[in-house]
Amino acid sequence: MPVETIRWKGELEGCAELIDQTRLPEELVYVRCETPEDMWEAIKMLRVRGAPAIGIAAAMGLVLGVKDSDATDFDAFVQELREVKDYLATSRPTAVNLFWALDRMERTARENSGLGVPELKERLLEEALRILEEDRETCRRIGRNGAELLKDGNTVLTHCNAGGLATADYGTALAVLFAAAERGMQVGAYADETRPLLQGARLTTWELKQAGIPVTLICDNMAAQVMKEGRIDAVVVGADRIAGNGDVANKVGTYGVSVLAAHHGIPFYVAAPVSTFDLSLACGEEIPIEERDPEEVTRWGGRTTAPDGVDVYTPAFDVTPAANVTAIITEKGVIEHPNAQKVRAHVRGEQ
Amino acid sequence: MPVETIRWKGELEGCAELIDQTRLPEELVYVRCETPEDMWEAIKMLRVRGAPAIGIAAAMGLVLGVKDSDATDFDAFVQELREVKDYLATSRPTAVNLFWALDRMERTARENSGLGVPELKERLLEEALRILEEDRETCRRIGRNGAELLKDGNTVLTHCNAGGLATADYGTALAVLFAAAERGMQVGAYADETRPLLQGARLTTWELKQAGIPVTLICDNMAAQVMKEGRIDAVVVGADRIAGNGDVANKVGTYGVSVLAAHHGIPFYVAAPVSTFDLSLACGEEIPIEERDPEEVTRWGGRTTAPDGVDVYTPAFDVTPAANVTAIITEKGVIEHPNAQKVRAHVRGEQ
Numbered sequence: 001m002p003v004e005t006i007r008w009k010g011e012l013e014g015c016a017e018l019i020d021q022t023r024l025p026e027e028l029v030y031v032r033c034e035t036p037e038d039m040w041e042a043i044k045m046l047r048v049r050g051a052p053a054i055g056i057a058a059a060m061g062l063v064l065g066v067k068d069s070d071a072t073d074f075d076a077f078v079q080e081l082r083e084v085k086d087y088l089a090t091s092r093p094t095a096v097n098l099f100w101a102l103d104r105m106e107r108t109a110r111e112n113s114g115l116g117v118p119e120l121k122e123r124l125l126e127e128a129l130r131i132l133e134e135d136r137e138t139c140r141r142i143g144r145n146g147a148e149l150l151k152d153g154n155t156v157l158t159h160c161n162a163g164g165l166a167t168a169d170y171g172t173a174l175a176v177l178f179a180a181a182e183r184g185m186q187v188g189a190y191a192d193e194t195r196p197l198l199q200g201a202r203l204t205t206w207e208l209k210q211a212g213i214p215v216t217l218i219c220d221n222m223a224a225q226v227m228k229e230g231r232i233d234a235v236v237v238g239a240d241r242i243a244g245n246g247d248v249a250n251k252v253g254t255y256g257v258s259v260l261a262a263h264h265g266i267p268f269y270v271a272a273p274v275s276t277f278d279l280s281l282a283c284g285e286e287i288p289i290e291e292r293d294p295e296e297v298t299r300w301g302g303r304t305t306a307p308d309g310v311d312v313y314t315p316a317f318d319v320t321p322a323a324n325v326t327a328i329i330t331e332k333g334v335i336e337h338p339n340a341q342k343v344r345a346h347v348r349g350e351q
Numbered sequence: 352m353p354v355e356t357i358r359w360k361g362e363l364e365g366c367a368e369l370i371d372q373t374r375l376p377e378e379l380v381y382v383r384c385e386t387p388e389d390m391w392e393a394i395k396m397l398r399v400r401g402a403p404a405i406g407i408a409a410a411m412g413l414v415l416g417v418k419d420s421d422a423t424d425f426d427a428f429v430q431e432l433r434e435v436k437d438y439l440a441t442s443r444p445t446a447v448n449l450f451w452a453l454d455r456m457e458r459t460a461r462e463n464s465g466l467g468v469p470e471l472k473e474r475l476l477e478e479a480l481r482i483l484e485e486d487r488e489t490c491r492r493i494g495r496n497g498a499e500l501l502k503d504g505n506t507v508l509t510h511c512n513a514g515g516l517a518t519a520d521y522g523t524a525l526a527v528l529f530a531a532a533e534r535g536m537q538v539g540a541y542a543d544e545t546r547p548l549l550q551g552a553r554l555t556t557w558e559l560k561q562a563g564i565p566v567t568l569i570c571d572n573m574a575a576q577v578m579k580e581g582r583i584d585a586v587v588v589g590a591d592r593i594a595g596n597g598d599v600a601n602k603v604g605t606y607g608v609s610v611l612a613a614h615h616g617i618p619f620y621v622a623a624p625v626s627t628f629d630l631s632l633a634c635g636e637e638i639p640i641e642e643r644d645p646e647e648v649t650r651w652g653g654r655t656t657a658p659d660g661v662d663v664y665t666p667a668f669d670v671t672p673a674a675n676v677t678a679i680i681t682e683k684g685v686i687e688h689p690n691a692q693k694v695r696a697h698v699r700g701e702q
Contacts (some may be wrong), residue, residue, distance in 0.1 A: 025658040159572075190664075193648065193656070194544060195570040201657040209658055216662040219648060220572035221510075221604025225669040228606065253572025255579065256611060263610050276468070297570060298552070299545065301652025305544070306552040307376040307560055307691035311567040313541075318576040 003164040003207065005053050006132070008060060012067055012125050019198075020047045020106040021165055025206040027104065033057075036065035037085050043091040043098075046197060050166020051240045051276055055097030059128035061088045062105045067121050074113045077120060081109055093288045094249055094317045096241040096278045101131055106307065132168050138273045139170035141331035143179030146236065148272050149334070152185045154233040157223060157261075159192040160251035161203035162238025162271065172271040173236040174207060176329065181213055188214040190226055194251060195219075196296040198313065215341035219251050227264040235261045238289050239272040239328075246270075246322030246338030247284025252315050267326040274330050277347050282340075284319035292316045356404050357483070357612035359411060360663045363418055363476050367411040368376055371398045372516055372550075376557040380503060384408075387435050389414035394442040394449075397548060401517020402591045402627055403486050406448030407640065410479035412439045413456045418472050425464045426432055435562075444639045445600055447592040447666045452482055483519050489624045490521035492682035494530030497587065498623050500678065500685070501527065503536045504535075508574060508612075510543040511602035512554035513589025513622065523622040524587040525558060527680065532564055539565040545602060546672040547665065571604050575683040578615040586612045590623035590679075597673030597689030598635025603666050618677040625681050628698050632669040633691075635670035643667045 001270035006018040010031070016033040022045065023029050031047060033039045039061030042048050048057045065084030085102045092098060108127040110118055150156070170178060180187045189208055194200035201217055208215040218226055226232055235257055241249040247253070248270050261268040266318070281287060294312035298305055328335040328343075335346050345350035357369040360383070367384040374380050375394065384390045389626035390412030393399050399408045410471060416435030436453045443449060459478040463471055501507070513524035531538045545551035552568055559566040569577055572587055577583055586608055592600040599605070599621050600610060612619040632638060645663035649656055657663070679686040679694075686697050 024656060046508050148589060182593070192572070193546070195544070195572060198656050205661045206658045209661065214662070216664050217657055218568070218664050219603070221546060221607055222541070222664065222666065222669075224605060224607030224610055225666060226664065228669075252576060253568070255573030256572055256607070259575055259611055259614050263614070297568060300653035303652035304377060305549050306568055307557045310556045310560065311572065313567050313577065315573065315576060318579075320571075343430060 004129070004169055005054050006048060006060070008125070008129060012121055016057070016064065018042060018048045018057065019165065020050060021203060022047055024202050035060070035065065036061045036088060036225065039064060040088055040091045049199070050162065051095040051097040051238065052167040052172065052273060054095045055101035055275065056128070056135060056168060057131045058088050058098045059101045059105050059131045061318050062102060063125050063128050066124065069117065069121070077117050078109055081106060092217070092290060094240045094290045097275050100275045104131065120158050122140065122286055133179045135168040135273070136170060136203055137173060138331040138347040139175045140168050140179070142172050142271050142273065142329055143159045143170065143175030145331070145334055146176030146269065146329040147179040147183060147185070147268060149329070150180050150185065150187060150234065155188040155190065157190045157192070157226065157229060157235045157257070158204060159200065159231045159237050159254050159257050160194045161199040163204055165203050165207060166238060172238045174204065176236050177208070177213055178211055180209065190216050190218055190232060192220045192223055192253065192257070193217060196252060199251070223257055224260045227260055228264060232266055234267045234269060234292065236269045238273055239270050239276050240271060240317055241287050242270070242277045242328065243281040243284045243287060244279045244343055245340040246325060246328065248320045248325060249284060249287045249289070249317045250320065252318045254317040258320040262324055267328055268324060269327050269331040270325055274347055275334060277343060279344065279347060284321065287319060289318070290316040355517050355520055356518065357407050357411070359480060363472055367408070367415065369393060369399045369408065371518065372400060372554060373398055375553050383417065384627050385414070387412045387439060390415060391439055391442045400550070402446040402448040402589065404516040404626055405443065405446045405521065406626065407453045407479070407486060407519060409439050409449045410452045410456050410482045411546045413453060413543060414476050414479050417475065418467065420472070422468055427552065428468050429460055431456060443641060445591045445641045446689070448626050451626045454649070455482065466666070481499030484672070486519040486624070487521060489682040490518050490523060490526045491530070491626065493523050493622050493680055494500060494521065496682070496685055497527030497620065497680040498530040498534060498536070500620060501531050501536065501538060501546070501585065501682070506539040506541065506582060508541045508583045508586045508608070509555060510551065510605050510608050511545045512550040512576065514555055514558040515555050516558060517589060525555065525590045527587050527622055528559070528564055529562055532562065541567050541569055541583060543571045543574055543604065544568060545604060550602070556596065574608055575611045578611055578617060583617055584594065586619045587622055590621050590627050590637045591668055592638050593621070593623060593679065594629045594632040594635045594638060595694055596634045596691040597676060597679065597686070597694050599671045599676060600635060600638040600640070600668045603669045606669040609671040613675055620674055620678050620680055621676055622680040625683060625698055628694060630695065630698060632683035635672065638670060641667040
């Protein structure tokens with residue numbers, strides 16, 4: 001198991017602990033989150049990031065927000081729960097798993113409205129831990145399904161970090177590599193460094209090195225050249241939200257990589273759990289795109305890298321049209337050349 | 352005049368002074384180069400960079416290397432000159448203007464073999480200053496020719512820095528914007544930050560702000576999204592070497608931008624002096640591509656951004672095939688849809 005990204009410490013009176021990913025690769029440190037405010041900050045500041053991990057974090061954040069509730073009846077309790085839920089939902093707008101996990105937690109409460117408040121709290125902690133456990137299993141299935149698409153000796157380009165650190169422990173895009181390596185296949189990777197926050201340089205290379213998978217770091221703007229030189233057999237990325245027609249929101253830069261992959265005749269795969277689909281959105285244009293703080297672009301390591309007051313445009317995500325996606329890999333299987341009909345059938349299990 | 356990138360201070364006994372571009376935008380500092388070793392270091396460490404500016408720097412470096420020569424006859428003098436020339440030629444391999452300027456200096460010496468050594472030294476300083484003066488005029492012509500291709504209200508994407516700082520004072524790609532603005536056109540720019548050394552963030556935004564041209568900084572991986580959103584009317588970049596068929600070597604990332612521009616139906620222009628053409632090379636594959644130190648990618652502002660010992664691939668340049676180039680803009684005019692025949696005719700003045 002490459003990493004334990006997030007965990008619950010102790011019983012209901014315990015707290016969440018998560019790897020502070022902003023401090024990698026320099027040091028591997030767990031931070032404690034004892035309140036929903038702690039968790040909100042950890043999500044906002046990207047101490048925990050990656051759509052599936054954010055879902056787990058939000059579920060635990062909700063537990064932190066209600067475990068000390070003084071409510072004595074269900075209505076008062078669920079009112080408090082909704083307030084914490086609305087608060088946590090403001091931490092990041094794009095990853096649908098955040099909302100999916102929060103909705104699932106509220107639904108769990110409502111389905112157990114007959115329980116007393118103490119039992120309800122226990123039930124919610126169990127549900128958060130179930131989300132985490134399910135993610136472990138989901139990611140392993142994604143890995144197995146994705147490994148089928150690779151051949152021995154393949155080299156994969158990935159963007160950002162859709163590894164163990166983006167999930168409970170095994171990843172989505174990187175799960176494909178982990179699973180291929182576990183089967184004894186020789187696979188390697190190029191990692192886009194992924195500006196501005198360098199998740200590729202800091203996190204993806206770190207994980208792959210730990211797993212013994214050969215990895216070469218490049219700047220984002222070198223991806224085209226690396227493809228042109230014939231070094232890449234497939235692109236595999238994660239996703240933060242997938243619209244009903246198969247359009248994929250993922251870390252900014254993914255869309256450009258998809259255009260470059262198509263130009264060079266390289267398959268472009270998206271690996272994500274079914275919980276990443278948002279069938280309420282017909283297409284990617286409806287996905288809200290978070291804009292980040294310009295200082296993430298203009299400052300690094302205490303040094304200013306651009307003139308004071310320069311205008312900066314810094315969307316955190318972009319949308320890759322389904323037409324650029326060779327296949328979406330989920331725990332249920334593979335959707336080749338995704339479209340609205342195939343996505344609906346896949347998500348609803350009609351496949 | 353936006354900047355004075357490089358200048359000669361005093362008479363023959365003087366020295367070269369150049370803006371230390373590694374310290375921009377935090378401080379505008381001139382460093383003195385009193386020996387060819389100083390100049391070699393300044394070119395290698397990118398204190399002075401940009402193909403035309405490197406040519407001027409190399410010519411001045413040659414003067415620094417021979418001005419104190421004790422040689423009393425031409426043959427001994429030209430032998431010393433060749434040694435300095437060969438040394439300076441090792442500073443950076445890709446920008447052809449470096450070799451062009453050094454060859455021109457040697458030719459000047461040979462054409463004046465009848466002069467005494469003291470007069471020859473004076474003649475070489477004059478030639479270096481002539482290269483600088485010609486660059487000023489060349490860049491203004493490039494700007495005027497390029498401005499014809501823009502419309503009022505256009506926004507241009509540029510990559511790296513092909514501005515005044517890459518030349519004597521006016522730039523190549525940015526000259527197009529400067530000239531358009533001088534005509535009263537409303538033009539704006541997006542600047543790719545240009546990893547790893549952030550010439551776009553540090554230098555291009557600084558120059559454009561000084562010139563009062565609106566500029567928005569983006570990370571390299573956001574260029575595709577910015578194009579998709581319809582924010583870009585044209586791409587204009589510089590060049591470090593252009594092969595006989597119109598293939599263009601420029602800062603790594605340029606090739607990817609050219610693919611993205613073609614995909615979005617956006618014209619892709621290359622602005623460069625005629626001295627950038629290397630007709631000895633049939634196509635771009637023959638252009639030597641410099642690989643830089645991995646630490647330029649893995650360290651920033653004293654902070655490590657990747658695990659120790661990670662493999663890094665860091666070509667400094669890439670090659671954009673002529674097929675992706677809408678037009679090359681030079682001081683002589685515009686080569687639309689360049690090919691070998693058009694390039695030869697243009698360079699030889701048959702156009």
